[in-house]
Amino acid sequence: MELIERPSIQLVDSFQQVRTQSEKLCEPLQTEDFVVQPVVDVSPPKWHLGHTTWFFETFILQPYVKGYQLFNDSYNFVFNSYYESVGKRVVRTDRGNLSRPTVADVFAYRKHVDAHMLAWLENSESIPERAATLLALGLNHEQQHQELLLTDIKYILGNNPLQPLYRPSAAEKSTAANDVSFSEVQEGMHTIGYQEEGFHFDNEKGVHKVFLHPFAIRNSLVTCGEYLEFIRAGGYQNFRFWLSDGWAWVNTEKAEAPMYWHKMDGVWHQYTLGGLQPIDPSVPVTHINYYEAEAFARWAGLRLPTEFEWEAASRRLSPSAPSTSNFVESERYHPVAQKPGNLQLFGDAWEWTQSAYLPYPYFKTEEGAVGEYNGKFMVNQMVLRGGSCATPANHIRATYRNFFQANLRWQFTGIRLAKHI
Amino acid sequence: MELIERPSIQLVDSFQQVRTQSEKLCEPLQTEDFVVQPVVDVSPPKWHLGHTTWFFETFILQPYVKGYQLFNDSYNFVFNSYYESVGKRVVRTDRGNLSRPTVADVFAYRKHVDAHMLAWLENSESIPERAATLLALGLNHEQQHQELLLTDIKYILGNNPLQPLYRPSAAEKSTAANDVSFSEVQEGMHTIGYQEEGFHFDNEKGVHKVFLHPFAIRNSLVTCGEYLEFIRAGGYQNFRFWLSDGWAWVNTEKAEAPMYWHKMDGVWHQYTLGGLQPIDPSVPVTHINYYEAEAFARWAGLRLPTEFEWEAASRRLSPSAPSTSNFVESERYHPVAQKPGNLQLFGDAWEWTQSAYLPYPYFKTEEGAVGEYNGKFMVNQMVLRGGSCATPANHIRATYRNFFQANLRWQFTGIRLAKHI
């Protein structure tokens, strides 16, 4: 068994920081907010808190910490998400039907697991390399759930008839003029995939080369103001702009605007984590699905970029480390300085690409339960790039592949435009 | 406007007793237990607490108390159940998706409404007769929801993978031998419907005469032991015992025992409000639906009584005031002394009858919103008689008509057998 040296203080700090952050995000909640699941894609916040804890208990404490006793035998059934190899589980649609374990139980579970994790980290002379890998995966996994926590909380509160707010918004609104210009990338070969030393998911591996025809990519995201023009031009009433599945979606859902938009006394408003507010035309439109993004692009005579164009553009045009929005200070729309090289690529919205979520040429599924992490979802989903205002800052990178079904819009999803040149 | 004299102290006491009792029933709950709705028929306990309060606010405080201010404008939308005349409402399937109002909000709502109700009751020289009628209706309405509170809580806890108990059971089990004899009622005319002075629902009105052929009715309910014989005889595998809709239900649900029954290591157990316990063969079987009751009767070569036979039998055979089980001391199965005249007719289980829920000959729907109380449900449901261990004691009477769809079994429902002679 390969071992790595004594866990660093930095690693211990990371563990504590990530674990604390999940709980901090829940501070504004009432107990009841932790429990409900208004639609199948939204999980109860207490489930997120328990599931991320279960991950450490199942994949680290059980196999690597001698004599560890499970906090509660039944929790594997309650908190397993989709790992077939780890046994039966509560069906996904039932997560919101469970009043127990209570929120207090879940916090006790977290405390118990954290104590054992920290004892192990602090007292081990060395830890197996595999355990270290799983630890890093567990932390990144929890960060993914931090984003879901925010989007799920937004859904829970924003679909409540009382429309309570999550946290008063401290957002300074962007006053910068919107940059509708395009940057060009010339024809040529590009290397795709993660090539550095840090943490990354298995779906970013399989570094490979792609040839791209010349293209141009817009320097900013589509704004609410632009999207409003699409609505006013009858965008939701004209089948010509829509994919066939998209048009069926429009008609089934009677969709006429992004999720969370409400027309009140003739004025469009948007539910935000800071409450209901009139639409700010200068901020990026969010909470649209692939069908809407694609229809908007078609209406505008343009198209969405592929994920390869997106990654190539980010490397060519914005080569320095991503500068991200910071959710902690404002829900989003952190004023983005329009400095050269910052193309709003990171930290505002997950940008739908015209690429289906499929394996890279040399992709390999990992052994064991963690092999179920990404690979088994590689069909019927589209890739999103960039990271949103709800994405943890150190969880954003140019090679990160997010993915969702084409009809979903409860994430902070936005629109980047591209064209061939 | 007709007025009744100053509200009596007894009326004030009743109001306080009923209102307090609902809250008392919720004492063993965790906050989370108040929120969930695992199936459409089960409402979140906080919804019951709010809805019964909304009834008084909407039908009494608003119309009769000058200057009354609504506690919260949005609550009509949240807490209206099915009154079309009182406006739009949260769709029934969404009740479990609402984290707000919180449990604390709902208790504050109750406190607010109770204070105004009591002030009105205590300070009025007289109250309009209509308001008095509505007050009585409101109290009986709340008692109906007290029964639902218990059955819904049982469903919420009993379907949780942790199977928490509601309250430790103090039940002494019945040791009495089961009385499987029958009492006979001779052919003749019977008067059906409520004929006294006290409170009763509109569906009990329309006093009328029915002629009944001679019949016999069993002196006790079918027990778990007897039902177990039905199961062991292949009752759930043989279509011959079942109505066509019932057989479809068996196959769709893969039913093989009453709700809450679990076979563990070869032994049948039952989830009760006191937790999971081995089946006691001497207690009445409960949580079976009409299909199961009818199939059991057919298997036994007998039938269910009609609601008219049931009411006639109760008058002829058990003429004194109903002596009921007492939920407070034990979940149910209060040892029923097998004294003459006590045919276990009241307070153990709601007994399925072979009668569809239809209007009595002279039934008239009341004017206004309260006219929606009973009459509009008179199709596609079956009548149940008697009252269960969860029914408030002063809410039980020989003429009471309960009704549910034939497939439902989350109530404490049981089986009475009958035959022609």
Add this chain to the structure above:
Amino acid sequence: MELIERPSIQLVDSFQQVRTQSEKLCEPLQTEDFVVQPVVDVSPPKWHLGHTTWFFETFILQPYVKGYQLFNDSYNFVFNSYYESVGKRVVRTDRGNLSRPTVADVFAYRKHVDAHMLAWLENSESIPERAATLLALGLNHEQQHQELLLTDIKYILGNNPLQPLYRPSAAEKSTAANDVSFSEVQEGMHTIGYQEEGFHFDNEKGVHKVFLHPFAIRNSLVTCGEYLEFIRAGGYQNFRFWLSDGWAWVNTEKAEAPMYWHKMDGVWHQYTLGGLQPIDPSVPVTHINYYEAEAFARWAGLRLPTEFEWEAASRRLSPSAPSTSNFVESERYHPVAQKPGNLQLFGDAWEWTQSAYLPYPYFKTEEGAVGEYNGKFMVNQMVLRGGSCATPANHIRATYRNFFQANLRWQFTGIRLAKHI
């Protein structure tokens, strides 16, 4: 084994008449019309032709005719309707998915079975009593399917975008003034159920007595003209007239008129077997379900009769043999002479009663497969009385109990009004 004497020529004639009539009803059809099943309740005409034939093959030829060879082994699977005791079968929703057996195959099947049946009838010195009973049942069964053939053909053609007609209508329209008067029946005991010698179904047995309070019953059915008033008065827009399940049905189906009614250029038309025609206000309204019948009655300040009132009224008020409409000459609305004693009780439309379909006091299910004929449907359906323009004339009698679910309206169903006096 009890035997009956040599089958009479009359019996042979009946057999031939009934069998021929089914085929005659199909004469106007194209081959394609025999095949489709546009909704689950409507069976393909070729299925009716095959199923009625299967009944004779399965219940008579197989058990009683020595050496009989099945026409085709697979037909039991194809043509069994709902007899659990006779083995597996094509699920009901799949009947319209079967192109084979072809129409020609089905006619060949009929010819084969008829030949064997006739040979048996003509050559037997005696036949077992049980077989004679099954033969009578088979013929009445086929007559029931003759009615379904017509209503299913009407659905198939009337819901086709080309709206082809079945047969040119020779209907003389009724010019008689509508008799909106009521006949009274005084309080008293009535005998219910079939008491004569002829054929009848098991659900008519269980002769028993009922006591009825005094009531009045209208002397004619509700007309299209009257129903139009209900529509114009906003009947489909006002929840107050509707049962809760009915109001849900109105909203789900967006119902605003009876089935087959179409508003064309502002004028209401009705698809009939003779094609699309303007509404004739003097003829009985048909193709309404129980919810609509009940809502109309409530709007009119009246109610539907119970099945007991209906049967009692028919005996007291119209004691002679039923005089029925004759489908062969006109689709319906055979001019009904308003002679005394003819209350339009028979042969115009099946009249919804306010009675659920439940067993009579002494009802007993028969042994064997034919015991599945009626009894297992005794839940969740309402009783209809009288017989429609599509009912075979000798299939109409005062004690006949038809039954359908409350939401169905593809039969020729109408409205009789009643009230207490």
Add this chain to the structure above:
Amino acid sequence: MELIERPSIQLVDSFQQVRTQSEKLCEPLQTEDFVVQPVVDVSPPKWHLGHTTWFFETFILQPYVKGYQLFNDSYNFVFNSYYESVGKRVVRTDRGNLSRPTVADVFAYRKHVDAHMLAWLENSESIPERAATLLALGLNHEQQHQELLLTDIKYILGNNPLQPLYRPSAAEKSTAANDVSFSEVQEGMHTIGYQEEGFHFDNEKGVHKVFLHPFAIRNSLVTCGEYLEFIRAGGYQNFRFWLSDGWAWVNTEKAEAPMYWHKMDGVWHQYTLGGLQPIDPSVPVTHINYYEAEAFARWAGLRLPTEFEWEAASRRLSPSAPSTSNFVESERYHPVAQKPGNLQLFGDAWEWTQSAYLPYPYFKTEEGAVGEYNGKFMVNQMVLRGGSCATPANHIRATYRNFFQANLRWQFTGIRLAKHI
């Protein structure tokens, strides 16, 4: 308006050949077989015959032939498939509910349209270029429906409990040893898309370059024998081989073998157009969906090729004109000579690729209704390449992109394996 010269005799011949071929494919059918739609994806054969005719009437006769009278005003509603720009239409699930127009009507419709088309082709001095383009599209469109005719007929007959055959099979079975070797393609640039002069669909346009890493592709399709090994190895019971959506599909459908496979007395059989036959282990497996293809490849430690690899391989390795199987002589499995260069790429089965159906870089939707032909389906589907035994021979080419949802398997779909080297 650009005109092309007088329509050539060859064009007239093509028109006649294609139109005749559709009818020839239906010769073995009974009238009833033309009518049914057992699942939503399968259209009634008469609908295919009418819809392909409607295409010529709508897109050529109406706009380009002066004075042309519609055969029947209602047919646009009946035979429009999915062209939003051409008005309302029968919902897709209702196609099998229409007994009219009859088969004879549809053939009359074909005759009428053909006569007008031929008159126009033969009598025109010149025809507009746009009309010529639409004519070619119409013919290719009809050829696509010829393939669907066969697969839909197979579904209709193969799912009938009588399992009738379509046409006696004259198939000589392949005796050739299966070639499980791989051909290699070295790393490099490839040109993708249609670059010649003939007919092709808009989705093949957008000629562009792709870079491919080195790979190997198997020289033959996966056989039934190999697939049987997968089944026997528990392939359908082990989640590890499956995509998450695929595993859900397996469990929902209780899938355990390809469509049309039946285990009879322990021996696997397959329904073919020639009837039910024991599995021939040497022929390609067909009627599997993307999930099954992907699972098989994963089980085998390999993968599916991308559509770009497939097209590149076909150019490098099999550069001559495709030699196809010939459906007319045998259902399929035309003995494929294992000559060099024939890699079974064309005419046996549509081969699932690991590529989602998305636009090529320079893809442009065409103006007008025909722009709805391909582009609007570019989401949630996977690309298939090659052409099957049911594909018209002159409808097969290396650049052809077929596409279906990942769960469908009623087409002749097969498995090609690939790997990186």
